Amino acid sequence: MTQGDIFRGLSQSHDRLLDDYNQSQAPHALLLTGQSGIWKEEFAATLAASLLCTATENKPCGHCDACHRASSGQHSNLYRLALAGDARSIKIEQLRELLSALSLHPLEEGRRVVMIIRVDAMTVQAQNALLKNLEEPESSDFFILTANNERAVLPTIVSRCQFVRLSVWPDDRVEQLLISRGVEKAQARALTQLAAGRPGIAIAAEADRRYGDANTLADATFFAVKKLSDIPAASMALKDARDTADLLLDLIEQRAGFALRASIASRLSDSHHSEWSEASRSALSKLMEAVFAARKLKASNVSWQAIADQLLFTITKEIHQCQWS
């Protein structure tokens, strides 16, 4: 399955754009609109990769050097402008930075692709500043814009773009996507009903649920063990948690890191108190190292049960000072 196959057959618009970009018939400026959560940005990234891919057909192939660099954000001819962090708008300064980069000679031969995610979140001033580049693009430059709210995009911008309003996804395609990402069938069905054709909503809900589950499990296991005799029950509870292992490791690391920072800060003020704050700095550092080692072991397919047990022992021994008897 290639990146394009995720979108193939979703709608006539999706198919037409996939074909146009595959056959080098892409417009110099495209504006994708539609509800939030329908994967406009992911689709824009797929079209962008098509323009940069060096394969002769079925672009983006997903295998060539250009595809790899495009998907990891490392391609020097791929520019991306989006909301920064929690910001509510894309400011004129951000756009000026982009335009000045574009005014330089390209770093690589070939096409340059500029993705502007949420052009509707750009200030009017920034949208106006973008106009000239859309009006007279360099022959090698291609713009792909997305917007959730098309009424917040200046008509002068809309008129310079090929305008495509994308629809929500059919339910079976949302479900299929979730299953392909490792979600169980029953769960995928429930999330699909909630999402109403918007895969991004389903995926966010799934991530929230996993995070909640991981938190609950960490509280009952890694954060609950205090003595060696607590370990067998915790180990049992963690047995089937390989899917949430990464989140669990993140949570342990976060807590240890927080306690470590609190312990360093408390030299200056006594008011800091946190979970695990009784532990010594060297114990917390050892635990952080153990989490680091656990990630490596997991990557080399060591059994999760063995990794979890090792961490439980480290926590009881280092954090709660239990001695081996």
Ligand SMILES: [Zn+2]
């Ligand atoms: Zn490729």
